[in-house]
Amino acid sequence: MLDKTNGVVSGNDCIVWLNGEILDDLKQFEWKVTLDFADVNYLNDPRTYKKYQGFSGEATLTFNKTRSRGATLLKDAIKSGTMPDIKIVTKLENKSTGKAERAVFTGITFNEFGASSEAKTVGEESLPFSFSDIDFPELM
Template sequence: MLDKNNGVISGNDCIVWMNNEVLDDIKGIEWKITLNFEDITYLNDHRTYKKYLGFSGEGTLTFNKTRSRGATLLKDAIKSGAMPDVKIVTKLMNKSTGKAERAVFTGVTFSEFGTSAEAKSVSEESLPFSFADIEFPELM
């Protein structure tokens, strides 16, 4: 029987790729899907119903600052208006169970980029993004 604590996932066992490149300087990733609904109401009915209209997805890649990730990716796009075609893939693994969750984000758009720096602190770079579609080739 598997120890209950060994079943808990750790971010240390996550790999992230952007356009097939392993992001070896990534510190964290977060993403979420928001389901979009419209309220539906009827005369003589005090309840409110919901009609599903689609979803939107967004997230943030956070890097330990080792290179100019955002500027390299977007420097030409901010002047030309031609945004790069980006695909992000994540794989979150549980080494104890051998199970993994893999997510593939396509239609990725970056909304901002920049760097933070302060005394006696490691510099970071954050790249907030949105995505148009997501697939789950593997689930735990």
């Protein structure tokens, strides 16, 4: 009997690139696509139907704090108003099965960056962002 646990992926098997650079200090990457629908109603019909209107995407990169990721990426943009062109690529691979999932995020707009410190806590830096497009060149 095949061990089902070998088919389960782990976050440890995820690689993320930002503009071609591997993010080797990345602790967590979370993303989601929200589908937007408009309500459609008709006279003499009590049901509400949904019409697809598009989507929006949001994500957060969370780093173990080893450098000033947000400030380095956005310091010039906040002064000039010209945002950098960003592309993020992820690969989640199950080494046991050889299956992988890749996602490519473009149209990225970083929403905020900053820093905080807390006693007896490992430093982190979170960079939340929105994206306007996502592609999946490979799926499991």
